[in-house]
Amino acid sequence: MLNVVWCVIRRDLKLALRRRSDVLTTLFFFIVVVTLFPLGVGPEPELLRTMAPGVLWVSALLASMLALGRLFAPDFADGTLEQMLLSAEPLLLIGCGKVLAHWLVSGLPLVLLAPLLGVQFGLPASSVWVLCLTLLIGTPVLSLLGAIGAALTLGVRGGGVLVALLVLPLYIPVLIFGAGAVGADVSGMGTSAHFLLLGSMLAGAVALAPWATASALRVAME
Structure with missing residues (x-):
């Protein structure tokens, strides 16, 4: 069973290396969106520190959604x-x-880039680590839930817009608790509740999303 999963992962990673432009598009989108916010709102440190969790998480969510088309x-x-x-x-x-x-190509790079982008918002070191941990837990949930939407809209005209409409309501709880954990750490509050909720979402997505994705693929191929 693990050999099957590994063979699929290795194949898709090789294909991703041949289509570097698609992978770089997602990363550049994330970097550009996050970088433009400080330029647009001004250099006030307190304002940037307050906005940082929401800006970084919304940018990661949109970048992850952008990559669903090639799943x-x-x-x-x-x-x-x-x-x-x-x-x-x-x-x-x-x-x-x-x-x-898909997560290794589109989600993990966002986690690795987050500390560098968080520094420009003036986030303290502890909040940067919280940001990385929330993205490390949350981005797999985005990929798992996004796979359901990508499978349901397979072969449908205008599927890119439709998949966004399908998965965006499912992404909102991940966004709320992911950004909320970073905001709580910046404010000096506890983050354990946010992490527990993100972990439960990941456990639920791992348990249910693969079955839903497989069923959706069968329906789409009929």
């Missing part, structure tokens, strides 16, 4: 997804491998 669509267009569906390997494992590869 299943390229394989659907060239017929690879249909062959995967007909293979003897469980579609559940194939979907898990693709979602994990």
Whole structure:
């Protein structure tokens, strides 16, 4: 079972290296959006520190949503997804491998870039670490939930807009508690409740999202 997941991850990572422009588009979007906010609102340290959690998390959410288009669509267009569906390997494992590869390409770089971008908002070191931890927990949830929307809109005209409408309500709780944890740390309050809620969301998404994604893929391919 792990061998199937690893083979899918390795394949998708190789394809991502061949399509570097798609990967860099997501990263540049995240960097540009976060960088423009301090230029637009002014250099006041307190204002930037207050805005930082929301700005960084909203930018990460939008960047993750931007990357959903290449989760299943390229394989659907060239017929690879249909062959995967007909293979003897469980579609559940194939979907898990693709979602994990998607997170490694689009989610993990956001986590690694967050400390550098958080510094320009004047966040203290403890808040920067909280930001990284919330993104490390929250971005896999975004990928798992986004995979459901990407599978449901596969092959639909205007699917990019439709998938945004489908997954955005599911993303809002992750955004609230992710940004809330950083804001609580900046304010000197406890963050344990936010982390527990983010962890429960991740556990629920890991348990349920792969099944929903596999079912949606079967429906889309019929």
